[in-house]
Amino acid sequence: MNTSSSRHDTRTDFSDWQQQVRRELNDERADEGLRWATPEGFTLEPYYTADALTSLPLDTLQSAQRSNAGWLNAPEQVVQDATQANASLRQALGGGADALVLTMPDSVDQAQLTRLLKDIKLSETPVFFQTDQPDKLLNTLQTVAPYRWRGGLLSDPVAQYVRTGLVAQSQQTADATRLAVNAPHFRTICISSHVFHNAGATATQELAFLLGNLTDQYDALTDASLPVDELVSRTMLSVSVGTSYFLEIAKLRALRVLWFRLMGQYKQASVPAPYVHAQTSTFYDAKATPNTNLLRSTTEAMAAVIGGADVLTVHPFDAVLTTPSAFSERIARNVSVLLKAESYLDKVADPSAGSYYIETLTHQLVEGAWALFLTVEQQGGVLTGLASGWIAEQIEQAWQAKVESVRQGRVLVGVTKFRYDEPTAGSSSTVAPEQTGLLPDRRLAAEFES
Structure with a gap:
């Protein structure tokens, strides 16, 4: 007996998942609230299926x-x-x-x-x-x-x-x-x-x-x-x-x-x-x-x-x-x-x-970085962007967003939650690198350690 003909395709596609969420939450737009925007500038879905691969240049x-x-x-x-x-x-x-x-x-x-x-x-x-x-x-x-x-x-x-x-x-x-x-x-x-x-x-x-x-x-x-x-x-x-x-x-x-x-x-x-x-x-x-x-x-x-x-x-x-x-x-x-x-x-x-x-x-x-790279080239390149302060301005916005996300509840393990301040006697702190003003050398936790 050839059992393959009697098998059913049980794969769940993305639209099936959307419909299930909307039914269970009794809201025709419930799935939209489950998406989230990333600092990279694109939106992530809460659930991915094989359908996601059909639109990608997978071979590349x-x-x-x-x-x-x-x-x-x-x-x-x-x-x-x-x-x-x-x-x-x-x-x-x-x-x-x-x-x-x-x-x-x-x-x-x-x-x-x-x-x-x-x-x-x-x-x-x-x-x-x-x-x-x-x-x-x-x-x-x-x-x-x-x-x-x-x-x-x-x-x-x-x-x-x-x-x-x-x-x-x-x-x-x-x-x-x-x-x-x-x-x-x-x-x-x-x-x-x-x-x-x-x-x-x-x-x-x-x-x-x-x-x-x-x-x-x-x-x-x-x-x-x-x-x-x-x-x-x-x-x-x-x-x-x-x-x-x-x-x-x-x-x-x-x-x-x-x-x-x-x-x-x-x-x-x-x-x-x-x-x-x-x-x-x-x-x-x-x-x-x-x-x-x-x-x-x-x-x-x-x-x-x-x-x-x-x-x-x-x-x-x-x-x-x-x-x-x-x-x-x-x-x-x-x-x-x-x-x-x-x-x-x-x-x-x-x-x-x-x-x-x-x-x-x-x-x-790939696509986000390539688009930004072309913008950098229009600015005259990385060295020009650093000298003019344009790159520093772009990164400063990203830094402020990271700090704000922690202030809004993002957990830094050992810093904002599950923290234990050990005695520091006898430790010798490393010397901080000199800052030129072109780009700062930072640690995210430093904003919340005091």
């Missing part, structure tokens, strides 16, 4: 995503003393780290770099350097480790401009790219969104301003005689991941779609997949009840890897309070370890593919 959305599973667990180390840092780095590599992020001092000589990288093979272990002098660092690195490096530079000239008020010279990045010519797995061009995220930007703004950042940098580097096809293979996109779980998954997926759309404007015959570094957000971290930052960083890390991060940096839960301890650094590393060993998220590529809700969010973010 999904073909842009990662085709291979897994990510690099890359903890960050702020380098002060080279010998002490080396001991911490080797301990991290023995305790679950796959790669390293090193925030370097303003200047480092050959002896210091030798001590820092002792017993760490850059041809085997990817190392990502954060420095304001990338060309000088690579010149020194060539004398210390004259072989094919893996990793890259997390040095973004636009972020440096926001921090210091000084326009970084694109020639530094161009020179660094030429110095790494024999290291094809070492990326020298970093395009990041952290300064926008930490000022309070929406996800749409983050993506749009990152695209503007990329365009400005590519314009400068092609003017420095570097061809676009060389730039794309040397580029790394670096983003912060916040606490809005599904939105952040969609943000990383949208970033990949936007990369291919923008690269299409450069008329490249073949465009490699984007290489994405994600880090957990400090914008949402709290000094009140700091252990709750563990909840935030775990959610953010999970969103990052489901969204398709190639490299993940999880900040220690006490990073906004003091210099992280060995314990907090170990816990941060173990977030990635657990997501692999317990959740098996390294066994599947793009696990959210086909989700009615996330695919819809991805598409909405």
Whole structure:
């Protein structure tokens, strides 16, 4: 007997759900009150069905995503003393780290770099350097480790401009790219969104301003005689991941779609997949009840890897309070370890593919960010928008909306609810970064911690 002919299609479509809600609430417009507007500027439905996918460019959305599973667990180390840092780095590599992020001092000589990288093979272990002098660092690195490096530079000239008020010279990045010519797995061009995220930007703004950042940098580097096809293979996109779980998954997926759309404007015959570094957000971290930052960083890390991060940096839960301890650094590393060993998220590529809700969010973010990016370009680009204050004005509106949402009842765990103020005696607060006035470096919880 062929039972397939006797089966009924029990799938519920969106109109069925609408009718049911209206009947049960005895209101022909009841479903309209269940929708909500997001800070991104679009409306979310309370319920999604397969019907939502029929209007989406699903092939475009999904073909842009990662085709291979897994990510690099890359903890960050702020380098002060080279010998002490080396001991911490080797301990991290023995305790679950796959790669390293090193925030370097303003200047480092050959002896210091030798001590820092002792017993760490850059041809085997990817190392990502954060420095304001990338060309000088690579010149020194060539004398210390004259072989094919893996990793890259997390040095973004636009972020440096926001921090210091000084326009970084694109020639530094161009020179660094030429110095790494024999290291094809070492990326020298970093395009990041952290300064926008930490000022309070929406996800749409983050993506749009990152695209503007990329365009400005590519314009400068092609003017420095570097061809676009060389730039794309040397580029790394670096983003912060916040606490809005599904939105952040969609943000990383949208970033990949936007990369291919923008690269299409450069008329490249073949465009490699984007290489994405994600880090957990400090914008949402709290000094009140700091252990709750563990909840935030775990959610953010999970969103990052489901969204398709190639490299993940999880900040220690006490990073906004003091210099992280060995314990907090170990816990941060173990977030990635657990997501692999317990959740098996390294066994599947793009696990959210086909989700009615996330695919819809991805598409909405793509279109919203692209429209805003075109507006940025009409303003003259990101650097012009930063210098004129236009970008700061856009982000300020988003920041005020975030603060107001908390005042209206949005819960910040450990700050506005479930709070416990631990004694602070003996803690040494980190020094706040200097503010240039271009964009502020903020934490949302700071408005409600006193």
